[in-house]
Amino acid sequence: MSRLRIGLLANPTAALGTAHRVGRQVRHLLRLAGISVVDLSGPSAQVARARALEVRETLTALVVVGGDGTVALGAEIVADTPVRLGIVPAGSGNDFARALGLPLNDAEECVRILLHALSRPVVAIDxxxxxxxxxxxxxxxxxxxxxxxxxxxxxxxxxxxxxxxxxxxxxxxxxxxxxxxxxxxxxxxxxxxxxxxxxxxxxxxxxxxxxxxxxxxxxxxxxxxxxxxxxxxxxxxxxxxxxxxxxxxxxxxxxxxxxxxxxxxxxxxxxxxxxxxxxxxxxxxxxxxxxxxxxxxxxxxxxxxxxxxxxxx
The missing domain is CATH 2.60.200.40 (Tumour Suppressor Smad4)
Incomplete structure (x- = not known):
């Protein structure tokens, strides 16, 4: 089993529940790749934030599944820490994913990108x-x-x-x-x-x-x-x-x-x-x-x- 540990945070309400379904798919694909995954999703942003902050120091990365609001929540959790932020767009707007050129409606390709990025140099953004x-x-x-x-x-x-x-x-x-x-x-x-x-x-x-x-x-x-x-x-x-x-x-x-x-x-x-x-x-x-x-x-x-x-x- 890989020593890498990834937190997964999926918004259960984004895009009328699409993000919840995509989150399960992402969790399955990451585990198939040998990654240790801890699901931090919660019924509200407050609950998910609290869960993530409790284990943040043990994570290599935090992967968020949802729209721009979920991406922002992930940024709040990892800002100014070594924990990297991964994004799987599954919201209604996905404007930040567009800015990064990430594929929309393609969980498998997003996971491939995440796995490849684990071995690449860190990219820091403002x-x-x-x-x-x-x-x-x-x-x-x-x-x-x-x-x-x-x-x-x-x-x-x-x-x-x-x-x-x-x-x-x-x-x-x-x-x-x-x-x-x-x-x-x-x-x-x-x-x-x-x-x-x-x-x-x-x-x-x-x-x-x-x-x-x-x-x-x-x-x-x-x-x-x-x-x-x-x-x-x-x-x-x-x-x-x-x-x-x-x-x-x-x-x-x-x-x-x-x-x-x-x-x-x-x-x-x-x-x-x-x-x-x-x-x-x-x-x-x-x-x-x-x-x-x-x-x-x-x-x-x-x-x-x-x-x-x-x-x-």
Whole structure:
């Protein structure tokens, strides 16, 4: 029996139970390869997190089976540790798997990639730590790998999560339903410790992979390993222009739109000057209410992936 020990964490509810079935298949394939597998899946993220933290120091890798939220949970568990993170996409969106170029709906190929990666050099990627303040603080460390959504995109994400459709379709439907009543948010921002600025914007996104919403490439040049995040903002755009904007994001041709801006950052603090409460979303899941601070964690997550330099964004 191999000395390697892999933790397996499958989301029992992702993609209407598909991840649970794929998780059983992955466990079987890893054990056939002689790998010691400990199943850490639980009925909730809290239970799975607690189980994984109890045995984390004994693991070579943690393999997560599910969508972007499950990948983020895995990142929270392994960030800043030697434990490598393996990904088998089995959710509804799978945007982070797309960013890595991982095969979708092919558990056998994913396991082959994981097994091959065990003998390959470690690939380290950046992550994002999200910190709420005061009453908005979360009870556990909050880490994202893909993006933090802080504007209209967060509202759409919240509505899409409540719909039972295919991911891309439900995201588009949620967008159309949020649009009629939307007005820009009055933000304040502090970027990399600089002075506070005020900004009225439709969209504010902090991007690491730059892909969300079932394939939208909001930050086409974003890279996972460059020691920098991309602060994406969209200002001075009306509802009609916004409706035309989002289809262009799927093609990555939106960067020339008036009011669109993108800049490299390492840390932002952001809140609203007045108005309603706004919850941040990251990797498809709800996080802390604004105000928050989001900061770069350079090279914090060691991937179990068969990729070489230049193979991923």
């Amino acid at each position: 992550a994002i730590e999200i910190v709420g303040t005061g009453e908005h603080a979360l009870p556990h460390r909050s880490v994202a790998l893909g993006n933090v959504n802080l504007g209209f995109d967060a509202l759409v994400n919240a509505r899409a999560n409540s719909a039972g459709r295919v991911h891309t379709l439900r995201y588009t439907t949620a967008l159309l339903r949020e649009l009629p009543a939307f007005t820009p948010f009055p933000y304040w921002l502090e970027v990399d410790g600089g002075e506070r600025i005020e900004l009225d914007a439709t969209m504010v996104t902090l991007a690491n992979s730059g892909i969300f919403g079932g394939g939208m490439r909001v930050a086409p040049e974003a890279r996972l390993d460059d020691g920098s995040l991309e602060l994406v903002t969209l200002e001075k755009i009306g509802r009609a222009e916004l409706l035309r904007f989002f289809p262009r994001v799927f093609r990555g041709t939106h960067t020339s739109v008036d009011g669109f801006g993108i800049r490299p950052v390492r840390e932002i603090s952001i809140g609203l000057r007045h108005g309603r409460a706004l919850r941040s979303y990251a990797d498809g899941e709800p996080r802390a209410l604004l105000p928050i601070t989001a900061r770069l964690l350079p090279g914090a997550v060691r991937l179990l992936a068969d990729v070489s330099e230049g193979d991923y964004p």
